Amino acid sequence: MSENNVVSRYTTAARINHWITAISLILLALSGMALFHPSLFFLTNLFGGGQMTRAIHPWIGVVLFFSFLGLFFRFFTLNLWNRDDTVWMKNLGAVINDREEGLPELGKYNAGQKLVFWGQSILILLLFASGIVLWDVYFEDYTTIDQKRLAAVVHALCAIGAILIWIVHVYAAIWIKGTLRAMTRGSVTRGWSWKHHRKWFRQEVGKP
Amino acid sequence: MTNSWNDIKNTDLVLIMGGNAAEAHPCGFKWVTEAKANNGAKLIVVDPRFTRSAAVADVYAPIRPGTDIAFLAGVMRYLLSNNKIHQEYVKAFTNAAFIVKEGFAFNDGLFAGFDADRKAYADRSTWDYELDEQGMAKVDETLQNPRCAINLLKAHVERYTPEMVERITGTPKAKFLQICEMIATTSVPDRTMTSMYALGWTQHTTGAQNIRSMAMIQLLLGNMGMPGGGVNALRGHSNVQGITDLALLSTSTPGYLVLPNDREATYADYMKPRAFKPLRPGQTSYWQNYEKFFVSQQKALFGTAATKDNDWAYDYLPKFDTSYDVLKMVDMMAAGQMNGLFCQGLNIMLASPDKTKVMTGLAKLKWMVVIDPLETETARFWENHGEFNNVDPKSIQTEIIQLPASAYAEEEGSATNSSRVIMWHWKAADGPGESRSDIEIVSDLHLRLKALYAKDGGAFPDPIVKLTWNYTRPRHPDPAEVLKEMNGYALEDLPDPADPGKVLLRAGQLLPSFALMRADGKTSGGIWIYTGVYTEAGNMSMRRDASDPTGLGIYPKWGFSWPANRRVLYNRASADPSGKPWSERKKYVWWNGSRWTGGDVPDYAPTVAPDKAVGPFIMNQEGTARLFARAAMPDGPFPEHYEPMDAYIANPLHPKVSTNPVVRVFAADAKSFGTPDKFPIVATSYRLAEHFHYWTKNVHDNAVLQPELFVEMGERLAKAKDIQNGDWVEISSQRGAIKAKACVTKRIRPIMVDGKPCDVLGLPIHYGFIGFARKAHPMNVLTPSVGDASVNTPEYKAFLVDVKKTTPPAQPAVA
Amino acid sequence: MATLQSLDIRRRSASTEAPPQIRSTIEVAKLIDVSKCIGCKACQAACLEWNDLKQEIGYFEGTYDNPTDLTPASWTVMRFTEYEHGDDLEWLIRKDGCMHCDDPGCLTACPAPGAIVQYTNGIVDFVSENCIGCGYCVKGCPFNIPRISKVDRKAYKCTLCSDRVAVGQAPACAKACPTQAIYFGSKADMIAHAENRVVDLKSRGFKNAGLYDPPGVGGTHVMYVLHHADKPSLYAGLPDDPEISPMVGLWKGVMKPISLAAIAFAGVFGFLHYITKGPNEVSEADQRKGDDLAGGKHS
């Protein structure tokens, strides 16, 4: 740590893991949207055309899945739900309006982050499963056309869900200043920690 | 065909029996669908299997293979006993009223004159008419005489009751009667039935009699010579009609003339029985012209070497002591009596019955020449193909020369379809590699042989050295030039017999009609029935005018239909004795007061008035068609049911004469027939819509459409033998065994024969060990080497087998 | 404007703009009369030959169906069904292949612009150049027709010989068919012809004979005359009442705009939130408190 007045939040490995996931997700969203809506088909050019987009998309999905699996096992214990999260959720309005005073002190993740975590976990699992069903190159013969049709709907719905969650996630990082550096430099300021994740901060400070 | 493919559209009822037109002749079958769709016609299919023809039939009836005569005789009995015959037609145009000689009889399965030692009807003298003092046949117009042909026929078929028909054929009585009723509806003058048959009738030891039975039915119904009527052989190869006309057959010469035999030592001996004097007053008896056709042919073959003094080179023709047909040749080969063999586009190893015998024969040859566009099993019979052809090349001493022939679309010339229409085809491209046309190959061989004999002499060189080959380019004769020779031309000026001052034809001019042929050597013509195909007006086979003025599908200006561009044979019979059409609906050819007219060329002298009472069947001495065949058939003047040589049951009609008594069985094959105790299943062989004989296994797309040999069997049999669809099974007969994949189908059901259920099994023929389709055992391993009593067409269509589950062939079936 | 005068485009997959619609041409149709079909596979052979397709040679699989299913190189196959009822047996033989729906599910499902087009004459054609091989057409099709090639990952199916029709010729299969079980012409003529055929079939005892032109997909440009029009599924599973799957409808219908709207809404919401609420920043006080907490520990 180059500065003394920061708190370490993510290890280098965690950050690499996160960014692989993030980039995969963005690429998946771009390629997926290109194939989802005709007005966005031009995005296939980013991937070398329609055939390439179609071919690459599932492979990126595989990367995302395993990358996310890493994140999942890294963080799932920290994302277990507790009573404070329920309180926090009840005061979501206050959170959005940046009036967090009086809310319980938070651990490493607030309820919103936990929802992002669990939301993406479930959706990525569903996306992976439905994606396999749709991945005709290798798995065409294992499912019926009706199952594939269902998978297509599930895949699209989950993808939209995941994109929406991603938007919330990204926006939160942009809105809450000082957040981004957690994933760029691995550390956050003490003030940020105090303000947003005081319980976690106390724990970090209390560490030997 | 007596009629034509197009004429089928005029029919009211189609009976497909002894054939499977939808699969074997789909584009001809179109005219059945047209008749159904536009003429309200019904379609009846009688077949051991529910075929693709049956799939579009109005009525389907199963039948045990090899029992068609019982069925058809049953139909005759129904028509006669219910008076559903065309009375006036039968009386006037058939020999129904002719009185048959005393002494003619049929008892216990045998006609009069049987010689048990020779296994032949040695004395057929009673198979004829009573003649009067003038040598004319006696008739009883009242049909009262019990020896009238029709009364003898009635007595003969009386045994074929619906119950007996069911007992022999397995066709349920109700179905049989339903079909009889339908057939009977065409006995009226304004309705006709057409019969479409092919190898399902010919390939039996009673083959010719099968067809005769149908001809008799059509005569009883008054359907011969009628539009939408006739007996129509669908035939196999694209030019099998032409090649038959041209007599690439052991004992024939072109135009259905007959090669001399040992009993005809001199030309006079040969011509004597061919005088064909009329048997009724005033009849045409067209074969009286036999000598004109024969002499013209000899002039075409031997030119100036054929003279009156040397009896038109009579001795240049070989004489036969017996028929050297396919079965006979294979028997001789297997006995080591042959040294050389040519196979020009005939894959004998797959095409002949009893493949094991064929193999033995081929291996005993000193040399064989194979001329073919394709690789064949015959050319490679010495090559080891694992289980499918398990031979040791080292032990086979046959020298083989394989010559590449050009094929389809690579040469020009004419061909004759089964409607007897001669049509020209043009060349589109050269053949592959160094391939040559058959014309070039044959010409080269002949010229080399001719040169050898001219130079060195040898055994009787004359016919070879004197054979005409005076084409502009002898090694590459122009097909048009050859067709002109076949058509014939005048060798000298031909004066008009009516007006000697006039010349009918100048020397060198092409004959417009065989009527101008002469027995004095002044005309030449290779095949009289083709005369008119190439006249001074040009090559008629090239005509492509697709107009059909009458709408009856005659197409008179398309190609040239032999004889004399006639499309429906015996068409004079489409008008009643007074020359009026039998009905307006079936109007075809009629007398207009001064001549015969209509859309077709009349099969009759054009200006002979009806009151001259000349019969419409002008080729016959009596001028009528024959319900009673006289001595024309070796196995009886009436058809009789005999069991196939692999007999499933003892013949219920006469168990002591169960099979055809005059069938030729070679000594080598005496023990080659199966019995139902060892082989309890009746099998038949057939063609599939997707393949043509043994050629198309060499065509990728056809191999895609039917890739592998299979054997069809009913669910009952499969269950009894624990066979599932797609299993490998072994099929065995007295001749050998093969493996194939099972096709278990509802389309073959067991039928009740002689009171017990009979299982039928079917095998397609098309597979072998050469080609892109999966390798297979040739199915003719199973079939018997025995043929029809009249013409020795092998009995491929009814034999006994057994079947059991087995393992896949040792060598994987990879193409 | 279409480069081929005879084939104007009516619909185009994954396209936001409608092609020019000013001209009107006759609609064509292929009428497959199952009651005349002899299953000779001439249509299959003609199709393979005309379209230069090289189908792999298979094995006998216990049935006359060869190949056993449609493939990228077999755009039509005959399907044989042995239909037993009581003592009677019928061998129902149906030529299977693209139905050229008026409302084509494949085109609806296709995400690649112009990979599937529907001409004004009714032919639905795959434009291989634009195909991305995603297989959505397979999922969109109510008849299970398109097949994706393992070689070039492009979708293939019957084109109704658009190349032949474009120059005024009948499709290769229709021309070849020996028994006129395949008939080609204007859709109006084909319907009229079918009506005559139905009368003939009824006269032969097929009380339920009829025309198969399923309304669920807006009608088709390949129609069947069936002897048992009340039970199309007898014919090797011809759908009784085909329609584009509701799931495909959902996926390719309302979901598309709603999803985009949701995403846009999320973006707009964030933007508005940011400009109204401003960034969520750490105050000096929080900073100090944080330092204190950490500092206490550190010093």
Add this chain to the structure above:
Amino acid sequence: MAVTRRQFMTVSAAGLAASSVGALGFVGAGDALAAGVRPFKLERATETRNACPYCAVACGVLVYSLGDKSKNAKSSIIHVEGDPDHPVNRGTLCARGAASLGYIHSANRLKYPMHRKPGTDKFERVSWDFAMERIAKLMKEDRDKNFIAKNRDGVTVNRWLSTGFFGGSSLSNEAGYLTYKFVRSTGILGFEDQARI
């Protein structure tokens, strides 16, 4: 219409623009159509009338070949379809006829005369001249040795039984007639074709 260089440039530029737009996914309907519909492949192929080689219906066929039969174009058959004028098939073909292009170009077509010596396990390529000379010699040897001029009763029979000839029923009439003349002149009686089997 003559296209000036300037017009050509303009056209090209427009084409370039169009193709760039195309690259972004806005393909024009016409382009899609042009790409989608295969050009009609027979437009200038040479058409020859022939007859299907298979069954005895002998359907009329139109054979299309590459090239216009000009001196420097080697004809190669590219397509076969039914002849609509032919009264019997009226343009239709069955599964065999419709696939007959595959017969013409079958990999199993014979291209060269081949010779298998007794007891060997392979065919060797030989010249036509060798093959024909050999056949003529074999024929003459066998005929001279086994020709039967008279039978036991002294009747002139002039037959040759030790060699047989199976002819093909797919020969043209002319080839069949010449085959008949050739074979009959030698005295061969074992002379058959598919008509009987």
